[in-house]
Structures are given as C-alpha cells and as structure tokens.
Amino acid sequence: MNTMTSTGSPAPADSDSASAEPGRGRGLRLGGMNWLVWRQHRAAYWTLVAAAAVTVVFIVYERHQMMTYLDGYGWPHLKSGWEDRLNHRTLDMAGLVIGYMPILIGVFVGAPLLAGDLESGTAKLVNSQSASRVRWLATKLGVTALVVVVSTTAVSVAFGWWWSPIKTSSYIFSWIEGPAFDNTGPVPAALTLLSVVGGVAIGMLLRRTLMSMVVTFGFAVAVQVAWSQARMSLGDVLTVTSDQGVGENSAPAVPEGAHIVDQSYLTSSGDLIGWGSCAEATEKATAACLDKAQVVGWGIEYIPISQMPSMQWLGASLLLALTACIAAFVILRGRKRLV
Structure with a gap:
C-alpha cells in the first residue's frame, strides 16, 4: 500500500529523458x-x-x-x-x-x-x-x-x-x-x-x-x-390455435425450438379452458365432457426461440x-x- 505515495527522491536524469519519450520502456504495463x-x-x-x-x-x-x-x-x-x-x-x-x-x-x-x-x-x-x-x-x-x-x-x-x-x-x-x-x-x-x-x-x-x-x-x-x-x-408469450378437433395430429404447429408454456382446449366461442377440465375416467365420459364444453380444437401458448x-x-x-x-x-x- 505504501507504493501509493512518492518517496520524494529526485529521479535520475536518464529516467526523465526516458519518460519524456512516449512508450519507451513502458509497453502495456x-x-x-x-x-x-x-x-x-x-x-x-x-x-x-x-x-x-x-x-x-x-x-x-x-x-x-x-x-x-x-x-x-x-x-x-x-x-x-x-x-x-x-x-x-x-x-x-x-x-x-x-x-x-x-x-x-x-x-x-x-x-x-x-x-x-x-x-x-x-x-x-x-x-x-x-x-x-x-x-x-x-x-x-x-x-x-x-x-x-x-x-x-x-x-x-x-x-x-x-x-x-x-x-x-x-x-x-x-x-x-x-x-x-x-x-x-x-x-x-x-x-x-x-x-x-x-x-x-x-x-x-x-x-x-x-x-x-x-x-x-x-x-x-x-x-x-x-x-x-x-x-x-x-x-412475450404467443398463442396459436386450431379448430380441427382434439384427435391425433390435430394440435397446431409451433416454430421449431419453441418453448411450450401451456396447452389448452379451444371452445367454439374462442375461449381457452384447461385440458384437465375433461380428464375423465373413461374415453366416453371424456368425449361427453368435450361435447358439453363445445371444444373444437387446441390452443398452445409458447415462446419462440427467436x-x-x-x-x-x-x-x-x-x-x-x-x-x-x-x-x-x-x-x-x-x-x-x-x-
């Protein structure tokens, strides 16, 4: 820490001349x-x-x-x-x-x-x-x-x-x-x-x-x-929907590499409801629930990798x-x- 102060000693003449020339003897120090x-x-x-x-x-x-x-x-x-x-x-x-x-x-x-x-x-x-x-x-x-x-x-x-x-x-x-x-x-x-x-x-x-x-x-x-x-x-979460039902290969396409935030059912009125809303015990009960809710497709919320x-x-x-x-x-x- 004592290097922060000067000793007050006179510098040699050759040192002064060297310091007067830009860059001499110093480099990138x-x-x-x-x-x-x-x-x-x-x-x-x-x-x-x-x-x-x-x-x-x-x-x-x-x-x-x-x-x-x-x-x-x-x-x-x-x-x-x-x-x-x-x-x-x-x-x-x-x-x-x-x-x-x-x-x-x-x-x-x-x-x-x-x-x-x-x-x-x-x-x-x-x-x-x-x-x-x-x-x-x-x-x-x-x-x-x-x-x-x-x-x-x-x-x-x-x-x-x-x-x-x-x-x-x-x-x-x-x-x-x-x-x-x-x-x-x-x-x-x-x-x-x-x-x-x-x-x-x-x-x-x-x-x-x-x-x-x-x-x-x-x-x-x-x-x-x-x-x-x-x-x-x-x-910024984006949403894409499809109205082709909820069977296989009916989900809407999302960009490659996109992060899926949530997936929901799309109703005929345009509302999104949680896919767990019709998680019934049997396929018949599930189909009845989907019909009652007037589900027409899927809605996917995602964030693109872009x-x-x-x-x-x-x-x-x-x-x-x-x-x-x-x-x-x-x-x-x-x-x-x-x-």
Missing part, C-alpha cells in the same frame, strides 16, 4: 492505482483468467468432437435418429459447472476484495495516502469487473458456439433452461458481476473474510433462485442496473466510512 490493485489481487485475477482459458480450450475440443459426429448425420439438415448415439453427458456436465460460475467467483473474488483489507488493517493505510478512498474503491471495483467480464464473456461465447448446432432441439436441454439461457449471451457476465459486487458490499459491512464468504454464498444462491423464477417473465437474445439482454440490463446500485452504495459508504 499498468501504472499507479491500477498496478497496485492488480498486484494485490493478482493471484485471484490470474486464476480466473487461467480457468477461463482452460475452459475455452476444452470447449473447442469438445465442439470439434460433436461436429464430427453431427457431420455424419448430414448437419445442418440432420437425419432422424441422430440423438440416439450422441454423447451429451459432457455438454450437460459443462452446462452445470459453468452455471455455478457466478456463485464461485462471487464467493472467492468478490467477498474477500474489501473484507480482507478491512480485517487485516490494510485499508487503514488508505487514509494516509494521497489517493482518495473513492479512487481506491472505484479502481478495485473497476479492475475486478474488467477481469470478470472478459473471463465470463469468453466462456459464454465459447459455450454458446458449442451448443448452437443443436440449440433448436430439446433432446439435451431447452433454450429456456439454465444451462443454455444462463450460460450464453450477456447473462453470465451480468449474473457474475451482481454476485461479485454484492460480495464486495457484504465484505465491507461484515469486515471479516470468512464470514463474508459464507454470507456471499447465500446471497449468490438466492440471486440464482430468484433469477430462475423470473427468467420466464422476460418473454426471443432468446432479447430476453437475455433485457434480463442482463436489469441485473446490471441492480449491480450499479450496489456499486454506488459501496463507493458512497466507503467515502464516508471505510475503517
């Missing part, structure tokens, strides 16, 4: 507060970057394996039966592990970011330095957010690239489910930033690293649960807005009371 924050948390940052790099390399290899298999079935126009011998366990497991990424990064990167300095007393040195506390906090949050966004975006793009050849098939997982929706597009970065910045705020309030990590774990899990419940509400990008960006915007509010709280509180 960080300087000042950015260098200090990176130096202090370099172990966590490099671990995050390395984990993302290894994950991307693994995904590239697995996608090559999958495409070799799909090419044998005529991809992109796949022949029937391609699902039978596809080994999708690796994709399932990868989707599950990557889904835990926001929780793990929030616990091991976000929670200790300030809690460690407050617990060890390092934060007290900020008051004796020339740099303001606001600048110190903003730099910590900014550098950490940059590393998190770069790492999670790389994994998100790679995973989406891996899954995209079979995204319209629900054989592995539907696009509306967590392994697909939460691991592609802007959602992973937004979820992770919320967990990380939330962990920073928790660490600032609790001032104990271990306790902050435990509470941040609970916070990150709660965010995941709430997000999984709110995900469906981001889409809405996936807009739903992801809308959800990510809401998550980032909440993250910005928490970050503002951290900076405002840190400006008034840090130690």
